[in-house]
Amino acid sequence: MTIPNTKWVGGYKVGQGGFGLASAWILVDTNTSKPIDQVVIKDTFEPVWNSTEDKGMYKYIYRQLVQKGLDFGASLGHVSGKAPAKDRFFKEAYMHGVMTTTDPVEEFYTVPLWGYARKKTNMFEYNLWRLYMPLFDCRDLRSLVGVHKDANRRIPEPFLWYTLDCLMKAAILMEKNPRELLEAGNDDVIVVFDMKLENIFLASPDQSKSFPIYPRPYIADLGGACLTAPDDPLNTSNSLPFQYTKQWEAPEMWRPGTPPKGERESGPILPMGALRGSCTNVWQIGRVLQQLMILEEDPMEIGFDSECTPAQMEAMTYESGKSVLYPDSYYSDDLRGFVRECLQFTPEARPTPQNIVSRIKILGPLYYKGMDIFGSDAWMQTKERQNAAKPKTTTPLAPSPAGVQQAREYTRAWSKKAKGRFLKLAEFPDSDLLIQWASDRNGRLWRYTDPDRDIVDRHGNPIDDLEYRYCVNCAKNVDADMHFCPKPVPGFGGGPPRPKFAGGF
Known part of the structure; x- marks a missing residue:
């Protein structure tokens, strides 16, 4: 499907890591030079020794991705929707795809996948995977904490209730969606494992939704997540291949490591039968809320150790932000109580996401201060x-x-x-109930979504410099200022193939 009198302009730098980069592309009305839509293209280089075969608990996900129109060419040399099982598995795409709904009115709180593809690359030791996702122009929770800390302002409590509710609803869907797959078990669940402030993106406020003046949180980066179950052998043996950040490690994620020379090695801190599941998502959500309360962008490691009692290790969880301006005592006892319940050391002692959401319905309105409907x-x-x-x-x-x-x-x-x-x-609203916007940081992203701002000049050239450009020689997006092309002249031009719009954009 081609929209007349439009063209894609990109890419603008959104993010970059050790194994990939993300660039924003803007669909421009060539008659007005104004933006119509945006997409983020995330290119990830995965070592070729990582299996591309979907098997085990993942083997029935692909057919659902095809039904949702999310296969933009998952296997080189095969048409979309016909990728062989041995060539189509990329876990980040599978996890986001399972969580993506095609129902335009259904609420979900993870970053949606619009499509995924595998691309040619001259880096023979890597597979190049490309994900198509929406642009979140209000950055992430880590940025929000930093801005509030710099401004010497607490984050409003109604926003924290809203965030807790959204993240717990996401945790509910991480149980519900996998259980709707073919031959799924009744206890299957997606466990995020790398949930942290910077992996929770913020979408612009939506006047048609609840809390119309607050940015909307979405869990991102499910590449480190796992689909598992209580009877999953990888789970029962504590061998799940997840990715995580040490400061956000739930007790059941902890594994004895090699200590520095001369130091004692800790033994297990939980019984061997302790499993990872929704309880892990609940703990990490509690950890996120804790850092929002104490305005700490980078919490300290908790320091689990088998010589400490569970009560001592649970207490350590609350001592990871001593340098902050505002202790969590500023907030209501009910909100702080939820966070403490989520952060209980023993997994089975934590409440379920459903339990928390049902209690928020009762308690939350006491603390919303009308912000749940303000502006609706x-x-x-x-x-x-x-x-x-x-x-x-x-x-x-x-x-x-x-x-x-x-x-x-x-x-x-x-x-x-x-x-x-x-x-x-x-x-x-009272200014104490408002979010502190990072206008200087958000401004660059807001330029790409401002319906009244020109994206191209009268000659059709981008007004803002493009940090990422597509090198034909290397068949990938590159940082234009730092790219070393194997050929004498970089093959800049064109861009990533235009998406087929099957995924809804």
Whole structure:
């Protein structure tokens, strides 16, 4: 499907790691030079010795990816949807694909997959996988913590309740979705393992959803996740091949390692039968909320040790942010209680995601302070009726300059109609209930999604410099400033093949 009078412009640097990079591409209306849509292309180089065959618990996922239209060419030399089992497995794509819904009204809280493909590369020791995903222009929770810390401001409690609710609903779907696969077990679950602040992306506020002025959290980077079950041999033997970050390690993830020379080696800290599952997701969600409360971007390692009692090791979990300005005591006992329950040392002592979500429905509204509906259509209709009922001699409120300036940030992704209605009402939330936006950091990403900003000049050339460009010689996206091409002249031009739009963009 080709949209007339459009072209893709990219790529703009979004992220880069040891084994890949992510670039933003913008679909531009060539008549107006304005953006229509955005996509992030994530290129990952995986060593060829990593198996590309889907087997075991993963073997029935591909047919679901095909049904969802997510195969953009998973196997070289085969048409989309017909990739052989031995050539199509890339775990990050499979995990995000299982969690992606094609129902436009269904809520889910993991980064959706729009498509995946395998590409040719001259790096023969690697396979090049390409993922197509949406652009999250409000960055991530780590950035949010940093901005609030720099501004000497607490993160509003209503946002923390909202985040906890969203992440727990994601954990529920990590149970539900895998169990709908062919020949799935009743206890199958996706365990994230590498959940941390920087792996929870923030989407722009959505006026049609709950908490209309807050950014929406989505769990990202499921490449280190595993699909497992209580009877999974890899789980029962503590041999699951997950990726993780030491500071975010749940007790059941801990494995004895080789200690520094001269130091004692710790034994197991939990019984050998301790399994990884939803309890692990719950612990890591609790760890995320803990760091949001104490404004700590990089928590210290917990220091599990078999010579410590479970109570001592649980206490260590609460001592990883001593240098922060605000202790968690600023927040309500109910919210702090949830976090402590999630962070219990013994896995079976933790509440289930369903239990937490059901209790948030009861307790959360006591602490939302109206932010769950502030700015919604229902809220504006109520305010408009109240204003209409006032005597005609009543002087309407005039928008305060500070309120308007703050509103520009949280309403930037709203429709023009909704934004106009909201500003006309001239009622703004207390500043203590607002998120501290990283305007300087978000500004570059916001340029790519601003419907009123030109992306190309009158000659069709990108207004912003492209940090990533496609090298034809190397058949991959590269950092234009640092690329060393094997040929005398880099083959810059063109770009990644345009997606087929089967995945919904």
